[in-house]
Amino acid sequence: MPDYQRSLGFLFLEKTKLSRKDLWRERENISPAPYFKTYPEAPKHPLPQPQWPPTDLFETLARRRSERIYSPRPLTLELLTLLLYAAQGVTAKAGRYLLRTAPSAGALYPLETYLLIQAVEGLPAGLYHLNLLDWALEELSQGLWGEDLKEAALGQSMCATAPVVVIWSVVPRRTMSKYGSRGMRYIFMDVAHAAQNLLLAAEALGLGACPIGAFLDDEVNELLGLDGIEETVVYLVSVGYPRRR
Numbered sequence: 001m002p003d004y005q006r007s008l009g010f011l012f013l014e015k016t017k018l019s020r021k022d023l024w025r026e027r028e029n030i031s032p033a034p035y036f037k038t039y040p041e042a043p044k045h046p047l048p049q050p051q052w053p054p055t056d057l058f059e060t061l062a063r064r065r066s067e068r069i070y071s072p073r074p075l076t077l078e079l080l081t082l083l084l085y086a087a088q089g090v091t092a093k094a095g096r097y098l099l100r101t102a103p104s105a106g107a108l109y110p111l112e113t114y115l116l117i118q119a120v121e122g123l124p125a126g127l128y129h130l131n132l133l134d135w136a137l138e139e140l141s142q143g144l145w146g147e148d149l150k151e152a153a154l155g156q157s158m159c160a161t162a163p164v165v166v167i168w169s170v171v172p173r174r175t176m177s178k179y180g181s182r183g184m185r186y187i188f189m190d191v192a193h194a195a196q197n198l199l200l201a202a203e204a205l206g207l208g209a210c211p212i213g214a215f216l217d218d219e220v221n222e223l224l225g226l227d228g229i230e231e232t233v234v235y236l237v238s239v240g241y242p243r244r245r
């Protein structure tokens, strides 16, 4: 048998295929998790409302490239708010659902957005969590954590030199309580939508960004204080002014 067909990845794809006969089968019973996460004890930094410049989507698509070398120039809070709006901004309400710039399977939004900030005007360097309900950053801890993130990301220096690294975790129960194990596929689609929005916004704003999938999961979880079970890190994107511009 070929290696691929014996891999865990193949087994996952096979076992999470949806077929006609499954449509009537009882779902896995997975209890849900709260829809939002907040850190009520954390100091809160309100984000400005996003004001975007005119941009051309197709120009932006044509120009986007992964950018790994950044100038030390700090980002403004106005740029940061636009990046976060592109990734997870709330654009409409439908009942209890807060619909966002990026789609999400079942509008269940399994993502939590964290930031490692090293150079943003008006914000101390540190680790932050995006509070979507208040459109504010919750300050988890002050300090320069870039070297720690670099170590956890297998030595990738952009983690230590980028003014900002966006870190996405997921709370799988939010999606899996509705879709069972198939929901695990959707979670990764969700994070990719948010990340692509952010990558395009960075390009449109004259910034550079790079998606990062190579990292030691539990080392990044530890940095953020996540248990790695009920909530675990899945994707990183570094952002800054490209050095060449």
Ligand SMILES: Cc1cc2nc3c(=O)[nH]c(=O)nc-3n(C[C@H](O)[C@H](O)[C@H](O)COP(=O)(O)O)c2cc1C
Pocket: 064, 065, 066, 067, 068, 156, 210, 211, 212, 213, 214, 215
């Ligand atoms: C899921 C995923 C994970 C990635 N992980 C890394 C990474 O850990 N480090 C890195 O330098 N680039 C990473 N990249 C960026 C790719 O290397 C890059 O997208 C590819 O070389 C194509 O180049 P472009 O983005 O400039 O078009 C990743 C891209 C994706 C989609």
